[in-house]
Amino acid sequence: xxxYEKRLQYPVKITQTNPQIAQVIISQYGxxxxxxxxxxxxxxxxxxMPYNSVAGVLTDIGTEExxxxxxxxxxxxxxxxxxxxxxxxESGFDKYYVDHTLALWPQAAGGIPFNxxxxxxxxxxxxxxxxxxxxxxxx
Amino acid sequence: MNAGCKPCMDSERQKLLQEISKIDxxxxxxxxxLDTHPYDQQGMENFRQYNALKNKLVKDYTEKYGPLVLxxxxxxxxxxxxxIQDWPWEGGYN
Amino acid sequence: MQEWKPQMAYMEQFPxxxxxxxxxxxxxxxxxxxxxxxxxTIFPELNKPFLGRRVKG
Numbered sequence: 001x002x003x004y005e006k007r008l009q010y011p012v013k014i015t016q017t018n019p020q021i022a023q024v025i026i027s028q029y030g031x032x033x034x035x036x037x038x039x040x041x042x043x044x045x046x047x048x049m050p051y052n053s054v055a056g057v058l059t060d061i062g063t064e065e066x067x068x069x070x071x072x073x074x075x076x077x078x079x080x081x082x083x084x085x086x087x088x089x090e091s092g093f094d095k096y097y098v099d100h101t102l103a104l105w106p107q108a109a110g111g112i113p114f115n116x117x118x119x120x121x122x123x124x125x126x127x128x129x130x131x132x133x134x135x136x137x138x139x
Numbered sequence: 140m141n142a143g144c145k146p147c148m149d150s151e152r153q154k155l156l157q158e159i160s161k162i163d164x165x166x167x168x169x170x171x172x173l174d175t176h177p178y179d180q181q182g183m184e185n186f187r188q189y190n191a192l193k194n195k196l197v198k199d200y201t202e203k204y205g206p207l208v209l210x211x212x213x214x215x216x217x218x219x220x221x222x223i224q225d226w227p228w229e230g231g232y233n
Numbered sequence: 234m235q236e237w238k239p240q241m242a243y244m245e246q247f248p249x250x251x252x253x254x255x256x257x258x259x260x261x262x263x264x265x266x267x268x269x270x271x272x273x274t275i276f277p278e279l280n281k282p283f284l285g286r287r288v289k290g
Contacts, residue, residue, distance in 0.1 A: 006207050006226070007156060008233040009164070017142045056174035064167060074228035082142045130252050161270045165262075168275040172260060182260060 002063065009067040014078035019093035022079040023109055026096075029072040030106025030114035033135055039065035041119035041135060048123040073104045144230025155200050156232055159207070162193045204232075 028034045042062030049055040080093065080102050088097050099105075106114035120131050147153050169186045176182060197207055205220040206212040212221055227233035247253060259278045263269035272280050 003208065003210070005163075006221070006224075007160065008227045009160065011157070011160070011230075011233050012228070013144045013147070013230050013233075015143045053175050053177060057171060060167075060170055060174055070228070074230070074233070077228050078144045078230055081144075126252060129254070133252075133254070161266055164270050165266060165275050168269075172257070172276070175256065176260070179260065185262070 002066075008071050008074060009064075010071060012071055012074040012078060014075065017081060017083060017087070018079050019083055019087060019091035022076045023091075023093060023096065025072065025079070025109075026076050026107060027109035029069050029076065029104070031108035031112075032118040034106075034108075034114075034118075035065045035069035035072055036106050036114055037118040038062075038135060039069065040116070041121065041132065044119070044121040045128040045132070048121075049128075050125055054125065054129075069106075076104060077102075145225065147231045149232075152200075152204050152232055155196065155203070159193065159196045159200060162189055162196060165189050166193060 030036055039062050042058040042065065046055045046058035046062065049058060083093070083102070088094050095111075096105075096107075108114075119135065120128075122128055122131070166186065166189050169182060169189065173179060173182050173186060197211055200207060201211050205224045209221060225231055257276070257278065259276075261277060262275045263272070263277055266275075269275045274280055
């Protein structure tokens with residue numbers, strides 16, 4: 001089961017808003033190589049690992065990835081905090097804003113919502129660890 | 140209107156939090172290492188030392204500024220600081 | 234058909250069509266923990282910076 005520490009793993013202090021870049025960074029939250037997919041991948045694969053050590057690594061990394069997507073959300077939140085309607089329209093952020101306003105919703109930059117197709121969990125140790133390397137090497 | 144992050148006013152608080160983050164990061168990496176090297180005595184001793192240090196720093200921070208974990212909540216019965224103090228994504232002290 | 238012989242000595246232990254990831258053996262830690270925190274790992278051996286472009290050749 002999980003506990004929460006009320007701090008970010010690394011600080012996020014963004015002083016200048018930038019909705020254009022926020023639209024791209026959101027992929028690190030809800031996209032196929034993003035931290036949420038990473039967390040769900042590891043936490044799903046751990047149950048069928050034939051070695052306790054590996055179940056341990058997947059559990060602990062999966063947990064750490066939750067802290068990572070928290071940082072991404074903090075980044076997007078600060079990049080879009082208190083935007084004016086003009087800034088929202090000009091930057092193209094209006095497409096996201098119309099459905100979510102300034103809230104965080106896990107999606108890829110291209111608009112595809114976060115979904116379990118973004119990761120795989122097959123029950124074979126080599127296959128699953130190879131999936132992990134493919135995802136982590138490309139994010 | 141305030142955009143971006145909340146400003147951080149207290150540099151002592153920021154420094155202590157940074158120290159906690161740094162030590163916790165060492166613990167996390169040692170944790171992952173020990174998961175695949177479960178008989179490494181030196182690794183376990185390192186973990187024990189840094190864990191003791193982190194616990195002390197967290198206790199310090201909790202007493203001065205407010206809770207970081209529910210298991211170490213200072214029993215101030217006037218207010219439930221855990222919920223009402225700023226949350227880390229605001230940027231002030233995170 | 235000519236019998237294919239492995240080019241390198243250890244190839245017999247590592248059959249083809251399998252993926253391998255060696256275990257970390259060197260567990261030296263950074264002395265300066267601030268540097269480790271900035272780098273993103275406490276193990277210098279695991280500091281493998283991304284160069285941001287395809288490697289040719």
